[in-house]
Amino acid sequence: MIKKTLCFSSPAYLSLGNAQLVIRLPEVENNETLPQRMKKEAERTIPIEDIGVVMLDNRRITVTSGVLEALLENNCAVITCDQKGMPVGLLLPLCGNTTQNERFRLQLDASLPLRKQLWQQTVKQKILNQERVLHANTDKNTGCMRAWANDVRSGDADNLEGRAAAYYWKNLFAGHPGFVRDRDGAPPNHLLNYGYAILRAVIARSLVGSGLLPTLGIHHHNRYNAYCLADDVMEPYRPYVDQLVIDIIRRNEDISVLTKELKMQLLIIPMLDVVVNGKRSPLMIAAQQTTASLVKCFSGEIRRVSYPEM
Template sequence: MAATQTVAQLPELRKVNTVSLPECFHLKSSTLRPSHGVITLSGYGIGVRVDRGHLILEDGIGTERSHCRLPRVDHGLRRLVVIGADGMVSLGALRWLADQNASFMMLDRDGSVLITTGPVRSSDAKLRRAQAMALENGTALRISRDLIDRKLAGQERVASDGLGNEPAASAIRRLRSDLAGAQSIDTVRLIESQAARVYWSAWRTLPIMFPKSDLRRVPDHWRAFGSRVSPLTGSPRLATNPANAILNYLYAVLEAETRLAAATLGLDPGIGVLHVDTHYRDSLACDLMEPIRPDVDAFVLNWLRREPLPRSNFFEQRDGNCRLMAAFASNLSQTAPTWARLVAPIVERFAREINTSNGKRQYNVPARLTQRNKREVRGGNPLPAANSPFRPKRLCRDCGREIAYRASHCKSCVKGILSAHITEAAHAGRIAAQSTTAQIRRAATQKTNARARYDWKPSDQPDWLTSEFYVKNVQPNLVSISGSSIAKQLNVSYSYADDIRKGRIPHPRHWKTLAELANLKGNRTE
C-alpha cells in the first residue's frame, strides 16, 4: 500500500577518510515526533532499539534520515507503526513499548497487517472456548445479524447524507429489514454482499479532485472512484486508483486496532463468527470492524469532496497497482486512535455476548477498552467520545500548495482567478446593459428625470439655499454620509450618489434634500 522512492545509494568508498563525499550525498537529518500519539516509520534501514532507557527510532530513504529519542516519561507515544520490512526491531524495544502501554503495528507495503502487539494481557480461556462454541449454539448468528445491521445502518447514512443517493439508501434500508428474518449466517453474508453491491455502485461516479497543475500527470482512471473491485485481483486488494488505495490503507489500520482490542480483552482474533476461516486472516477482527467501516468511508468521502489529492502522494507500479507514498501513509496512520475508540465498544459488546452464550453469565467482562464501569460509577457517559480524525492539509486547487483552511486557492492563484471573474463580470455587464429590458428601464428613468427638471421652479428653493451656501456648508458634510443613503433619498443611482459625495454639484432640486440629510435644515450659516 505504501511505496517508497527509488534513490541513488551511497557510493562504496574504500578510503572514506581521504575522499570527500559529493554534496548530494551529505546526510540530511530531521526529528520524528508523535502526532496524535502516533509515529510511523517507513523507508529503508528502519531502526527501533533502546539506548540508556530511551527508545531510539530511525527511518528514511537514502541520505534523508529521521531520528527520534523518547524517554520513558512524557513521551506522548501511543502507537508505533512500521511500514515495510527493511530494518530491525530489538526485543528491548518491544519490552519498552509494552511497559509504556504503547501498541506496535507492522504493515506490509501492500496494506496487509503483518504484526500487531499491545499491552500484555493474560489469555482468557473461557472467552476463547465460548468463541469456539458460538457457531454451534446460535450465538454467532445473533451477533452476525447485529454487526451487519450496524454496518448497513452506517452505509445507509453515508449513501443518503454523504452521497445524496436516496435510491441506494432505500435499497440498503430494504435489505437491512430482511436481516431480522435471516436464519443462517450464509443468509446474513448474502444480504451483506447485496447491500455492498448497491452501496459501492453509488460511489462509482464520485469525482476525485487533483490540483490543476497535476492533471496532466494524472491517469484518466484516477479521476473517479470507479469500481471497488480491483481488476488486478477481482477483490478490493491492490487498488488501481488513489481513492481505493486510501480506503484499503485505513481499513488496514482499523483491522490492526481491532486485533489489538480483541487481544486486550483476552479474545482470539482468529476465531470469528461471520467471516470464513482462511489462512493469514484474523476472522474475528474482520467481523468486529464491520460496523466501523462506514465511519472510515464517511471520513474519506468528506475528504475527497473538500480537498484535492496531490499527485506526489501516490505511485503507480508497472502492473497498474496504486500505492501510497510513505509520508502520506504516515499521515493516514494518525487516524488510528479514532478508529480504536470507535471499535472499543463493539469489541466489549461482543465479549459480553460471548460470555452469556450458554444462557448464564460466567463473570463480569472487564471494560478495559472504554473504562465503562468506572464511568458509570462516576455518573459520566459510559462510552468515551471518539475524537475526530486528523484534519487533512488544505491545498490550493490550482497549484497544490498548502493554504489556510478557509481558503480554496493560494494568494498567487487567486489573483488570476479574481481577474478572470472580473473580466467575465464586466463582459456580462456590458451585454446586460445593452439588452432590451435595460434600454427600456433607462429610457423610463431619463423620462422621469426630465419631467422632474421641467417641473422644478427656482421659486421652490428657500432663499437661504444658494449656490454659495451649498458649496460652503452642505457639500463638506456629505463626505460623512454613505453613498447608499444619498442614493435612497434622491432616488438616483449609487454611482451618481458617490459622485455627489466626491464634490459633483447636482441639480438644484436636490439641494434641499441634501441639506436636510446633512442636518442643515433651516440653519443658515452666515
C-alpha cells in the first residue's frame, strides 16, 4: 500500500484516537465567528497505518507522545523544520525489523571489497540516471557520461562520480547563469535541498524497515553524519528529484522563495514513478525494494543492489 505524506505548515494539534491521527486546527477552533458545526467538520482523522512521512513545518505544532509512539511503531519518518522552513531533524524507530540484530551483524561484518563493489554499482547507476535527465532536458552531449558510467571501477577509485557531477551541474541549469550546486547557493538550490531532505527521509525509513543501520555507510563515513548509509543509497534516486525540480521551474515563473505552494509540489517525491528491475512503482515502494536487496547483498544471497533506472 502507498503510504501518505503529510505536511503541516500551519498551527495544528496532533493527537491519537482509536489508532487514528486526529488533526485539530487552533485557528479554526478559536474563531468565535464560525459555527460549531464548521469547527467540528474541520477536525480530521487519518489512520496511522496509512502514513509514511510526516513533515512538521510550523513552530506552533503540538504533537502528543502517543502520536509519536504510534507513528514510530508503524515505521513512519517524522521530519522537523527550522524557522526558515527547511528540514533539520529526522525521527525514526529504534527497531524496525524482527531480525534487526542479525542484519546489523551482517552489515557490520561486510568486507571492504563488498562495500567497494556496492559503491561501484551505486555510482554507475547514479551517473546513468543523471545522463538521462541531462539528455532529456538539454541539447548537451551526454556520451561522456555514459562512458564514465561504464568506466566506474570498484570503489570508484577514479572519482568518476565527481567528474560526472561537475559536468552535470554545469549544464543542467544553464538557464540560471552562474548556477553552482551548493547547499547555501542561489535558486534553485533551495528546491533541491528540500527535495533531497524528503528523499533522504524516505530512504532512511526504508533502511530501518529492512533492519539496517542508516548510520553505517558503504562509502560515506563522516563521523558527524547519522545517516551515511541513507546518503549512499539515495544517490541513484537524486536525479528523480532533479527532474521534478526542473518541471517545477517550468510551471512557476518565480521560484526565488521556497513558498508553501512550491513545497507542496515537492511533497509528491515519495509517489514519483520509479522503475526497478523493469517494474514501475512509487518511489517509496521502490526504496523498500532497494534496501531489501541491499540486505541480501550483505548476506551473500545476491550480488547486485536493485537500483532505479530512468
